[in-house]
Each structure stands twice: as C-alpha cells, then as structure tokens.
Amino acid sequence: MFQHELPDIQNEKDERHVSIDKVGVSDVVYPIVVLDKANKIQHTVGNINMYVDLPEDFRGTHMSRFVEVLNVHRGKMTVRNMENILEDMRKRLNARVAHIEVEFDYFVLRKAPVSKIESYTPYKAKFIAKKDEEFDFILQVKVPIQTLCPCSKEISERGAHNQRALADISIRMKKLVWIEEIINFAEKAASSPLYTLLKREDEKYVTEHAYDNPKFVEDVVRDIAVQLEKDERITWYTIKVTSHESIHTHNAYACLSKKKGG
Structure with a gap:
C-alpha cells in the first residue's frame, strides 16, 4: 500500500x-x-x-x-x-x-x-x-568534606564547631586527570575527609584529626589551588567551597578561578 x-x-x-x-x-x-x-x-x-x-x-x-x-x-x-x-x-x-x-x-x-x-x-x-x-572540555567534581572553624577553636574552652562542606572543582586539562585525583586534591585540603562507613575507632580518629586541622573555606580554596598550580596537566581551574555552617543560618563560601600562566 x-x-x-x-x-x-x-x-x-x-x-x-x-x-x-x-x-x-x-x-x-x-x-x-x-x-x-x-x-x-x-x-x-x-x-x-x-x-x-x-x-x-x-x-x-x-x-x-x-x-x-x-x-x-x-x-x-x-x-x-x-x-x-x-x-x-x-x-x-x-x-x-x-x-x-x-x-x-x-x-x-x-x-x-x-x-x-x-x-x-x-x-x-x-x-x-x-x-x-575547536573542542573544549571541562571536568567538574563535587567532593563532600569536613571543615572545622579555626576561630571557634581559638576562642572556645571546649571544642569547636565543625560541619560538612562541599568542594566543587572544575578543570581544563591537556592530559588526562582522573576523577580520583580531583577528589584527593579536595580531601587533602579539608579538615578531614568524609566516609560512608565508620566504626567507633574511626569516628574518634576523624573527629580528632579535624580538630587538629582547622580550616576556613578560604584555607581550603587556597590549599586546593596550590596543588592544582603544581599539576602541569591542568591549564585552567575554578574552585568553589561552601561550608554548611553548624552554628549559623547562612553558609560560608569562597571561590577562585584562574587560567594558569595568566
């Protein structure tokens, strides 16, 4: 038909x-x-x-x-x-x-x-x-981390406020950079990494490690930037860190964007 x-x-x-x-x-x-x-x-x-x-x-x-x-x-x-x-x-x-x-x-x-x-x-x-x-490619990875406030630690007699934060890293590259490497950059710069499963001995370690390693969001951004600057595969990056404050009704935020060599 x-x-x-x-x-x-x-x-x-x-x-x-x-x-x-x-x-x-x-x-x-x-x-x-x-x-x-x-x-x-x-x-x-x-x-x-x-x-x-x-x-x-x-x-x-x-x-x-x-x-x-x-x-x-x-x-x-x-x-x-x-x-x-x-x-x-x-x-x-x-x-x-x-x-x-x-x-x-x-x-x-x-x-x-x-x-x-x-x-x-x-x-x-x-x-x-x-x-x-031309071809343009950006890799973005969002890494949950922990931050502990240096100011809170300094002025408090007992403890310091800490919270979950998010490191959002975007890069352009000339050679392959693995997602795992971006995760590692963020976690090295944090007060502590986050984990899905922790036993009591792990919780003790993570809590004390964060307390010994206080970071503002500004610190985290700068520490990530230092690592990205050293990596010759990376040609451009944007770093955003948001800390979901545990004692404030607002978040703390820092951002840095840079073309390397410029």
Whole structure:
C-alpha cells in the first residue's frame, strides 16, 4: 500500500529571523560507562543535556536525533570519546556548535582510617563539553568534606564547631586527570575527609584529626589551588567551597578561578 511521506515540520523556513544559541534535550537519564582509575571502567547512570545552535532559517531541530547519537555511542562517556560524540551531533543535526553536559554519580571504594573497613563513597562528577571549530572540555567534581572553624577553636574552652562542606572543582586539562585525583586534591585540603562507613575507632580518629586541622573555606580554596598550580596537566581551574555552617543560618563560601600562566 502506498504511504505518503510525513511532513518535516522542523525544517520549515522560519520568517522571524531569530537564531537560537541552544536547542535540544535536557535531563535525559541514560546508562553510561566512564573511565575508572582502579577498575578501568565504571557503569553508572548519567543525567544528560545535549544542545546545538539553530540558525534563523529553521523552525526547529530534530529532537530524536540527540538520543540516536547516545544509542550509537552506547553510553561510553569518556574524555577520549566526547569529541566524537559532539562531532556526530554536529553532522546529524547540521549544526555549527554542539554542546553536551553529562552529570553522574561516581563511586570510589574507600577504607576507614583505623578499622580499614571498606565502603563505597559517592561523588558527583560532570563532563561539560563544546565543539565548534575547536573542542573544549571541562571536568567538574563535587567532593563532600569536613571543615572545622579555626576561630571557634581559638576562642572556645571546649571544642569547636565543625560541619560538612562541599568542594566543587572544575578543570581544563591537556592530559588526562582522573576523577580520583580531583577528589584527593579536595580531601587533602579539608579538615578531614568524609566516609560512608565508620566504626567507633574511626569516628574518634576523624573527629580528632579535624580538630587538629582547622580550616576556613578560604584555607581550603587556597590549599586546593596550590596543588592544582603544581599539576602541569591542568591549564585552567575554578574552585568553589561552601561550608554548611553548624552554628549559623547562612553558609560560608569562597571561590577562585584562574587560567594558569595568566
């Protein structure tokens, strides 16, 4: 039976003469595979945004083609494959610029400091990439840490206030930097790392370690920056540290962004 070709509404000519910077799909939940320093690969679930530019002549873009690109690449979201994914988006959608953002939970098997009992700690990681004439890639890792207030320790006769904080580190790199390395940069700069599972002897160690290592958010940002400056693979970075204050109704915050060599 003869079937008429369905109309392609998206390719209709638009007469308003307004180009759009980004059109596409957001919050696509999709299984992905990422590189894992200890185990080579790690299976996780990504929350993915994919966009291209839309010239003024076209009414819309073909949303299904974004997911088709994911299907072709089988969810392999690695630094090495990201440029290929973006180039595929550009070709399939006849676009000049392609963008992709992939946020996912990344798990690291950690040992408690004294008991050495193992448990998985989750971290939020994100790939932010863009391709036009050139390729740009940013790795973002959010690391939960603990901070203990130096001022509180100095003025109090008993104890000091401490709290959970978040170190948010984004980098551009010229050679591969592992997610685990970014986590290590943040935890070295903290009053103490955080753990999923601690026994009593571990809790004692973590509490006393934090007390012996008080840090303002400003201290944490600067200590992370010193480490990033020494790493020749990293060309640009942004560090944000937010301390969720335990005795205040507000948070404490510090931020530093720098292009190395500039």
